[in-house]
Amino acid sequence: MKKIILICGVIIFFTIGELFPQNKYDSHLASESCIAIEPLMSHNLDVIKVLYQNLRESPVLYMLTKPSFEPEWMAGAFTIDSKYYLFSAEAEFNIWYYKMGTRITRPDNLKSINKDTNTTKTADTKEQSIKEGVTPSISDIKSYYKEVEISKELYLLIKNTWKAILINAKPTSGILGADGVMYHFRLLEKTNVTMGGVTWSPRKNSNNGLSVKLGYLLYDYAIGGNKQAAIEKEIRILCKDLLKRCR
Numbered sequence: 001m002k003k004i005i006l007i008c009g010v011i012i013f014f015t016i017g018e019l020f021p022q023n024k025y026d027s028h029l030a031s032e033s034c035i036a037i038e039p040l041m042s043h044n045l046d047v048i049k050v051l052y053q054n055l056r057e058s059p060v061l062y063m064l065t066k067p068s069f070e071p072e073w074m075a076g077a078f079t080i081d082s083k084y085y086l087f088s089a090e091a092e093f094n095i096w097y098y099k100m101g102t103r104i105t106r107p108d109n110l111k112s113i114n115k116d117t118n119t120t121k122t123a124d125t126k127e128q129s130i131k132e133g134v135t136p137s138i139s140d141i142k143s144y145y146k147e148v149e150i151s152k153e154l155y156l157l158i159k160n161t162w163k164a165i166l167i168n169a170k171p172t173s174g175i176l177g178a179d180g181v182m183y184h185f186r187l188l189e190k191t192n193v194t195m196g197g198v199t200w201s202p203r204k205n206s207n208n209g210l211s212v213k214l215g216y217l218l219y220d221y222a223i224g225g226n227k228q229a230a231i232e233k234e235i236r237i238l239c240k241d242l243l244k245r246c247r
Contacts, residue, residue: 026206029169029185029197043096044184046138047072051089054145056080059087061162063215064184069104070094075219076186077150077158084155085147088222092142099136146223154232158218161239162187164246165211169197183212207245214238 047064051074062076073090094104166187180201187195202208217238221231 026199026202026208029165029199029208029211031169031171031197046099047091047095050091050095050138050141051143053143054089055087056147058188059186060189061159061187062185063212063218064186065215066096066182066184067094068180069097071105072096073219075215075222077155077218079155084150084152086150086158086218086222087145087147088219089146090144092144095138095141098141099138101136148222148224148228150221150232154235157236157239158214159187161214161242161246163195164243165207166195166197168207168246169195183208183215185211185215207242210238210242210245214242 044064047066051064051072052058055078057078057080059074059076059078062074064072064074066072071091071094073088075086075088077084077086079085092105094102097104162185166185169185183199183202185197185199189195199208199212202212204210204213214235217231217235221228221235
């Protein structure tokens with residue numbers, strides 16, 4: 001009887017590992033080709049379309065965040081007229097659910113992004129059905145946008161860190177789990193070379209978890225406030241740590 005229970009326990013353990021596989025690939029991002037399937041790719045284009053609507057220039061780098069039950073958002077950096085900026089953009093509603101007829105929003109956009117990389121829903125998230133007879137269109141979704149100028153030195157530190165993170169991206173199987181948060185990393189060089197990688201709800205202290213943390217810090221810095229000096233210090237420390245880990 002004990003042997004049967006033990007065997008069943010082992011089977012359940014490995015089954016859960018396949019359903020929730022984030023611990024398998026926390027040391028590196030997965031290549032974006034691992035999820036190059038419909039409808040995920042077309043949905044990504046919809047998200048980009050919404051979040052790009054207020055950008056003054058195409059980003060050089062970004063982290064695109066797609067929670068299961070919250071509005072999608074991104075944070076990143078761009079350069080224009082020899083100046084350097086961090087930016088954040090958040091959709092008014094969760095775009096995936098909006099297309100299916102449900103508005104999911106937070107009343108305090110660009111103020112209280114959840115920092116738990118594994119949390120699927122926050123207490124202040126609100127849902128509302130779209131009226132019958134109304135065809136949902138992503139062109140109706142607003143994007144809340146913020147930007148702030150930074151030094152060239154900080155910009156290059158972040159860019160070099162992003163590149164190091166993405167160079168380590170590898171083909172990885174089983175990266176999609178149940179409800180969680182999907183993070184897309186992109187670096188777009190002037191040479192038209194695009195680097196991309198993705199992770200799903202990583203552990204906080206893993207390489208991927210720290211990469212995601214850096215994305216959240218860029219978001220926090222971009223929305224402003226009186227804590228930018230402390231956030232910049234944390235960004236610098238984390239970048240140096242990630243550069244060491246990616247060697």
